Amino acid sequence: MRAPSAGRTAVRRWCLRRLQLLPLLLLAGGALLDYRTSPHFSAEAFYTAAPMTAAALLSLRATILAGLGACAIDFTLLTHFGFIGDSGGRSELAAVATVSAFAVVVNRLMYYSDVRLQSAREIALAVQHAVLPQPPASIGPLRIAVRYRSAVKGAQIGGDLYSVQDTPYGVRCLVGDVRGKGMGAVKVVDVALGVFREAAEEEPTLVGVTARLERALVREAERRAGPERTEGFVTGVLAEIPLSGDGLRLVNRGHPAPLLLHGGVVRSAEPSEPTLPLALAELGPDGDRTDTVPFPPGTTLLLYTDGLTEARNHAGVFYDPGVRLTGHDFSGPDALLDALLTDVSRHTGGRITDDMALLAVTRGRS
Known part of the structure; x- marks a missing residue:
């Protein structure tokens, strides 16, 4: 790239x-x-x-x-x-x-x-900075970068969301995608982020944080009328990165699997069991599962929304970040996201049809 x-x-x-x-x-x-x-x-x-x-x-x-x-x-x-x-x-x-x-x-x-x-x-x-504030560039040995691209020209915020929280349990991250568009989606983003920031500080497990999000988003959906009442949901992936150790924990609720990059090798952190998006838990089996994956120094975690993987070129071919990033090494999360956005723009000819939120976290040496 x-x-x-x-x-x-x-x-x-x-x-x-x-x-x-x-x-x-x-x-x-x-x-x-x-x-x-x-x-x-x-x-x-x-x-x-x-x-x-x-x-x-x-x-x-x-x-x-x-x-x-x-x-x-x-x-x-x-x-x-x-x-x-x-x-x-x-x-x-x-x-x-x-x-x-x-x-x-x-x-x-x-x-x-x-x-x-x-x-x-x-x-x-200003609204974007209030709802989606810029996370710190580093927390302990972790370096962090985010990017947001809206499908609507001139718009700064849509239905995708991200958050990074330094908690007593480690650094907790959330990336999600609200079904729908417009101010209704922005309201759901605001609810989800508010609940996540509070729960991330209080809940000792990612499963507990996810349960709080589930309850809040179900209540929010019940306030809506029409199809949004039954079809409103949020796909999301939560990550917990202890500041010590070489692992991280993930809870995935119907969201694209995160990628782990190290030395030009890209691995997909697929969930051990498929799950439904947030606000739809009652339709599936009970309980969330936390997956633990290796996250040694020098590794970068890439969380993203489906605006990345559904970006198409003129021939209708979807963008595959796992393939496109393989064989490339980056100096840090900012370099990765800048190169990724440039490559997506080249792939699509500059046409963005869906919002895109990207969050990258690189573990340095303690």
Whole structure:
């Protein structure tokens, strides 16, 4: 896997800078064409296109200057060819002036639209930080990194969730995926994370934490109407990592199996028994099972939601993180997640159809 290309960003910036010269080129090209062709030919289209292009690409000042420049050039050439006194010449100049004034209005509308969009993004980011706070970069010998990608462009939070809690029983992690979308899913995320943070501090076992989550999510589902009452559920995997020792404990409730990476080798931590998602325990056998798996120093635990494994390329082939990560070694959890997101984007051509939450924990040496 390769890091994102800095050259690609430089090319985009170069193209944008060149594109910003377009209003000037339209004015210069229109003036030259108007002057060198028949007096009855008009380059009015060039003069009106210049301020409108400036409105989309440049500042208010540049838009005004482009409009004034268009009017000045059109007036000069109409005077040169002796058309400024007739109705056709005045009509043309009025059209150029009107479009130039309208370009200023368009520029302001675009500016205030951008301001509102930026404000909405900042609010969404504040909500994300409140509901999904950034975990500490390290706890004891553990290094931690998270990433969240929403399928909705501009959105910062959806139905996926993660949490990392330093508790008397070790570092406890949760990654989950709420069925459904929208504010209803965000509310369930808030409930699940609130219960997990409290239970993780109080319950001596992962099974106890899971039971608290189950009860809370069942109560939340009972408050809803329609299909959400019976079909609302959360897939999730809970991990408990003691700060000493070489193992970790997992409880998986219908969620994609975590991956363990060490020295280019990737292992899938499949649950010993299949289980139903949270809020559906009454439909299956009683009790949760805790699986213990090796987690020696230098190993990274990768927890993720199905937005990763259901990412498809143009041929409809799903992304397989186990295969794609095999043979690669990473300096830490941040490097792993950055490379993973870059590879997923390359696989899908940049199209994300489902939210994606990623949590990586690397055990260093005590």
